[in-house]
Amino acid sequence: VSEGFEEATKVELVDVDGPVQRYRAEVHDGWDIGGNANGGYVLAIAGRAMAEAMDRPPLSVTAHYLAPAPAGPCEVVVTTVRRGGRLATCTAALVQGERPLIHVLGTFGEPTDGGLRHMEGVPPDLPPYEACISRADVVSAGNTDVPASGLMDRLAVRVRPGDLGFITGEPSGKAETAGWFAFVGEQPVDEIGLLFVADAMAPPVFNLGVTGWVPTVELTVHVRMRPAPGPLRCIFRTRFIEGGTLDEDGEIWDSAGNLVAQSRQLALAPRGA
Amino acid sequence: VSEGFEEATKVELVDVDGPVQRYRAEVHDGWDIGGNANGGYVLAIAGRAMAEAMDRPPLSVTAHYLAPAPAGPCEVVVTTVRRGGRLATCTAALVQGERPLIHVLGTFGEPTDGGLRHMEGVPPDLPPYEACISRADVVSAGNTDVPASGLMDRLAVRVRPGDLGFITGEPSGKAETAGWFAFVGEQPVDEIGLLFVADAMAPPVFNLGVTGWVPTVELTVHVRMRPAPGPLRCIFRTRFIEGGTLDEDGEIWDSAGNLVAQSRQLALAPRGA
Numbered sequence: 001v002s003e004g005f006e007e008a009t010k011v012e013l014v015d016v017d018g019p020v021q022r023y024r025a026e027v028h029d030g031w032d033i034g035g036n037a038n039g040g041y042v043l044a045i046a047g048r049a050m051a052e053a054m055d056r057p058p059l060s061v062t063a064h065y066l067a068p069a070p071a072g073p074c075e076v077v078v079t080t081v082r083r084g085g086r087l088a089t090c091t092a093a094l095v096q097g098e099r100p101l102i103h104v105l106g107t108f109g110e111p112t113d114g115g116l117r118h119m120e121g122v123p124p125d126l127p128p129y130e131a132c133i134s135r136a137d138v139v140s141a142g143n144t145d146v147p148a149s150g151l152m153d154r155l156a157v158r159v160r161p162g163d164l165g166f167i168t169g170e171p172s173g174k175a176e177t178a179g180w181f182a183f184v185g186e187q188p189v190d191e192i193g194l195l196f197v198a199d200a201m202a203p204p205v206f207n208l209g210v211t212g213w214v215p216t217v218e219l220t221v222h223v224r225m226r227p228a229p230g231p232l233r234c235i236f237r238t239r240f241i242e243g244g245t246l247d248e249d250g251e252i253w254d255s256a257g258n259l260v261a262q263s264r265q266l267a268l269a270p271r272g273a
Numbered sequence: 274v275s276e277g278f279e280e281a282t283k284v285e286l287v288d289v290d291g292p293v294q295r296y297r298a299e300v301h302d303g304w305d306i307g308g309n310a311n312g313g314y315v316l317a318i319a320g321r322a323m324a325e326a327m328d329r330p331p332l333s334v335t336a337h338y339l340a341p342a343p344a345g346p347c348e349v350v351v352t353t354v355r356r357g358g359r360l361a362t363c364t365a366a367l368v369q370g371e372r373p374l375i376h377v378l379g380t381f382g383e384p385t386d387g388g389l390r391h392m393e394g395v396p397p398d399l400p401p402y403e404a405c406i407s408r409a410d411v412v413s414a415g416n417t418d419v420p421a422s423g424l425m426d427r428l429a430v431r432v433r434p435g436d437l438g439f440i441t442g443e444p445s446g447k448a449e450t451a452g453w454f455a456f457v458g459e460q461p462v463d464e465i466g467l468l469f470v471a472d473a474m475a476p477p478v479f480n481l482g483v484t485g486w487v488p489t490v491e492l493t494v495h496v497r498m499r500p501a502p503g504p505l506r507c508i509f510r511t512r513f514i515e516g517g518t519l520d521e522d523g524e525i526w527d528s529a530g531n532l533v534a535q536s537r538q539l540a541l542a543p544r545g546a
Contacts, residue, residue, distance in 0.1 A: 064380050117515050175393065244388055246391075262537075
């Protein structure tokens with residue numbers, strides 16, 4: 001049985017000193033790509049500590065990425081900035097020894113029910129879950145040099161046919177990746193899980209035939225609602241590559257048709273095609 | 274002659290203590306709406322201190338808004354998180370006395386020339402600058418209760434015909450505001466200016482006939498390039514109002530046809546129409 005997401009992002013309060021709360025945690029093995037932990041996974045560890053310290057779920061969380069994250073023990077230092085009635089704001093530094101891996105700023109609070117609703121957009125139009133493609137299947141078919149990623153054993157992600165074409169040298173030509181997100185074993189995805197989902201699919205830019213490392217500078221996730229049970233419909237797009245950077249926008253929709261999260265990241269652009 | 278943006282966002286280094294650099298600054302009068310300084314203006318003050326401390330322009334900056342900002346002296350406390358060869362990351366707290374107004378996290382660095390360029394999108398299609406509408410003109414025409422804003426004297430913004438309809442009770446029905454941005458007197462807009470531009474137009478949600486306060490929780494600006502001279506083409510859209518919050522996405526394009534900044538904010542949704 002594969003280790004669950006909740007276990008892999010567990011945090012333990014070890015010290016409180018005024019506005020500073022220190023949590024012990026661990027970057028677990030097997031949530032990596034090529035030996036470095038996935039960016040959304042590391043954000044989820046910090047986000048869990050922040051949510052516990054603020055005693056409410058994330059509403060808007062921004063992480064800046066400072067260094068690759070190998071597996072091993074880490075510490076999350078949460079500092080309260082302002083604790084209000086509805087909203088609470090704090091920062092977090094996730095460090096391994098003396099080495100900071102990410103720095104995070106977030107505001108936490110419950111979404112409200114009722115009120116105004118206005119939606120200019122719909123969930124991505126995807127084939128049924130069963131008709132979409134598992135990355136592990138493409139990789140294990142053997143017609144590629146892409147290494148199997150530890151992460152793939154943790155996830156039951158199914159990608160829209162064509163969007164994994166970059167793995168076998170047939171990029172779709174459009175900087176878009178869409179698909180269904182689920183953890184293995186139907187583990188529920190809560191607000192902390194959404195922080196992970198926001199960075200769980202391959203960079204859409206790969207479908208332009210671009211290869212190489214796409215290091216995230218900054219990732220922001222807006223949590224709009226706690227997801228209803230079931231696989232999530234996701235779409236990620238890169239629209240503008242310019243000045244050495246690129247954007248990546250994500251939408252995550254639940255089985256009830258609610259937009260549960262939006263994400264945007266700025267990443268360094270690979271040098272060329 | 275109206276006070277310039279650079280003067281109004283000036284910062285002065287007063288103290289360095291390890292990774293912490295303290296700047297004296299002032300929230301100037303006349304950059305407000307209804308007595309509270311504009312959110313982009315306050316961000317620009319903090320952003321200028323951060324850019325000076327990091328000695329490079331902003332690349333990605335996120336502000337969380339904690340309290341309204343009246344005019345008066347303030348302090349920006351910049352703390353270096355990581356200073357690398359190309360990129361440098363820091364936080365900033367902008368405080369008045371003991372009261373924190375915003376907390377900011379940003380990464381700073383020069384954009385790179387050349388390399389990959391891929392643009393899925395074009396500047397907003399606007400009538401010529403002269404054919405667009407000045408907010409001050411609409412307000413001073415007198416057929417509205419909207420108070421003249423101090424900010425309007427500082428700006429030479431011209432909005433797409435129809436997009437100011439909400440002022441006179443004729444909202445366009447589409448949550449979009451587009452127009453030309455310029456400071457009065459043709460002051461140039463640099464990277465710090467872009468932080469201000471990202472929040473300088475009226476909330477697009479007003480064009481759904483929604484009124485009331487739309488407090489920003491979080492604003493992120495990606496600076497993609499230093500703008501070429503001349504008015505900037507801007508478009509801001511709200512797509513999803515749900516769970517008590519709304520998004521607002523912005524694109525800012527320069528006269529050379531480059532996307533110079535993208536912005537996104539999460540704001541609290543007004544209670545109803």
